[in-house]
Amino acid sequence: MGFVKLEQQGHVGIMTIDREKALNALNSQVLSDLDAAIDEVAANDDIYVVILTGAGRSFVAGADIGEMKNFSAYDGKQFGVHGGSVFLKLENMAKPVIAAINGFALGGGCELAMSCDIRLASEKAKFGQPEVGLGITPGFGGTQRLPRIVGISKAMELILTAKVIKAEEAKAIGLVSEVYPAEELMPKALELANAICANAQIAVKESKRCIRMGMQTDINTGSAFEAEAFGVCCGTEDKNEGMGAFLEKRAEKHFQG
Ligand code: CO8
Numbered sequence: 001m002g003f004v005k006l007e008q009q010g011h012v013g014i015m016t017i018d019r020e021k022a023l024n025a026l027n028s029q030v031l032s033d034l035d036a037a038i039d040e041v042a043a044n045d046d047i048y049v050v051i052l053t054g055a056g057r058s059f060v061a062g063a064d065i066g067e068m069k070n071f072s073a074y075d076g077k078q079f080g081v082h083g084g085s086v087f088l089k090l091e092n093m094a095k096p097v098i099a100a101i102n103g104f105a106l107g108g109g110c111e112l113a114m115s116c117d118i119r120l121a122s123e124k125a126k127f128g129q130p131e132v133g134l135g136i137t138p139g140f141g142g143t144q145r146l147p148r149i150v151g152i153s154k155a156m157e158l159i160l161t162a163k164v165i166k167a168e169e170a171k172a173i174g175l176v177s178e179v180y181p182a183e184e185l186m187p188k189a190l191e192l193a194n195a196i197c198a199n200a201q202i203a204v205k206e207s208k209r210c211i212r213m214g215m216q217t218d219i220n221t222g223s224a225f226e227a228e229a230f231g232v233c234c235g236t237e238d239k240n241e242g243m244g245a246f247l248e249k250r251a252e253k254h255f256q257g
Contacts, residue, residue: 003030004037005055011257012193013047017054023061024054026083026108026140030064035086042093048201048257049193050093052116053100053186059125060109065134076139083108083140087115091212094205096196100189101125101176106164111138114145117208118192119176121167122185127175128164148215150174200238200255206230 005016015037017024024030041047054060063083071079090097090112099116105127113119113127121127129142137143138159147155150173158165167179180188196204206229214222233239238255245253 002033004033006037006040008044008047009190010194011046011048011197012190013041013044013050015041015050015052017052017060020056020058022064023058023104024056024109025061025064026112027064027067028079028082031083031086035089038086038089038093042095045257047095048197048204049095050097051100051186051189051193052090052097052112053189054102054109056103057124058103058109059099059101059105060112061104062107062109062130063140068136076136080139083111087112087141091115091117094208095201096204096208098189098193100185101127101167102182102185107131107138107142108140111140111142111145114149114175115141120185120189120192121170121176121179122182123167123179124182125167125170125176125179126164127167127170128162129159130162130164132160133162146175198253200233200236200242201257202236202238203233203242206233 003017003019005018007014017030017034019025019030041050063079068076068079096118097116099113099119101113101119101121103122103124103126105113105125107130110127110129129138129146131138131142142159146159154173167176170176171179178188210222210226210229213225236256241253241255
């Protein structure tokens with residue numbers, strides 16, 4: 001996984017996209033390395049929560065323009081299918097993924113951040129979908145996820161103008177949850193990840209699944225799905241432990257993981 005580094009701190013897996021000299025631009029190899037890294041953290045039961053970030057001054061400055069420049073229509077579609085499937089795998093992973101957006105999140109970089117479950121940004125982060133200025137559309141889910149996250153009017157404005165916005169504006173439109181000084185970004189991301197790790201992991205995963213599923217369906221189907229998930233959790237040791245701790249006025253809880 002040459003372009004994606006993996007490390008673990010406690011139950012938190014940290015994935016760092018590391019192609020610094022090209023501001024972590026996504027070429028086919030980076031996408032394949034990311035795919036493999038997702039498989040690895042997904043299979044590691046000791047990792048509960050994942051943080052995704054970029055090396056150096058960029059999160060991801062987009063898909064690789066040098067590689068795309070010579071694409072035929074067929075190549076472009078294949079590249080879109082490749083990236084799209086990797087981003088869907090990230091979004092559909094059972095464990096939560098936090099994007100710690102340290103710098104540029106442009107084009108495919110903004111799309112990658114949007115495939116994560118929670119987005120935190122450094123004050124230095126910049127966001128945008130510059131594709132129409134390059135003669136292409138967003139191709140890794142931008143036309144689909146941005147309107148779901150910020151609403152159709154803002155998504156249209158951002159995608160059709162190709163403008164770049166700063167972290168504070170990204171927070172104002174709901175694209176990121178929080179903005180921190182650069183040096184506080186990773187400590188805050190770890191604090192958030194560890195707060196999630198402290199809870200019952202089956203319940204965490206079922207909650208993520210319900211939210212993700214519910215965003216793609218009608219409320220009746222989503223509610224039925226939620227009832228199933230609630231039932232699954234009611235049959236677990238973690239439910240006995242969590243509720244037992246409350247009733248016994250015990251602060252310490254011992255979840256199964
Ligand atoms: N692709 C390839 N190389 C890049 C990219 C990129 N997206 N971004 C930066 N680089 C490279 C630069 O070419 C430069 O390389 P070199 O040193 O060899 O010249 C190096 O990174 C450093 O970049 P700059 O010198 O430009 O650094 P600056 O600080 O001056 O500028 C910017 C930083 C503003 C981020 C600038 O690099 C920039 O505008 N980059 C392009 C941003 C962009 O347009 N991104 C969107 C790309 S399109 C996209 O992501 C589509 C996604 C979906 C595709 C699906 C297809 C089906």
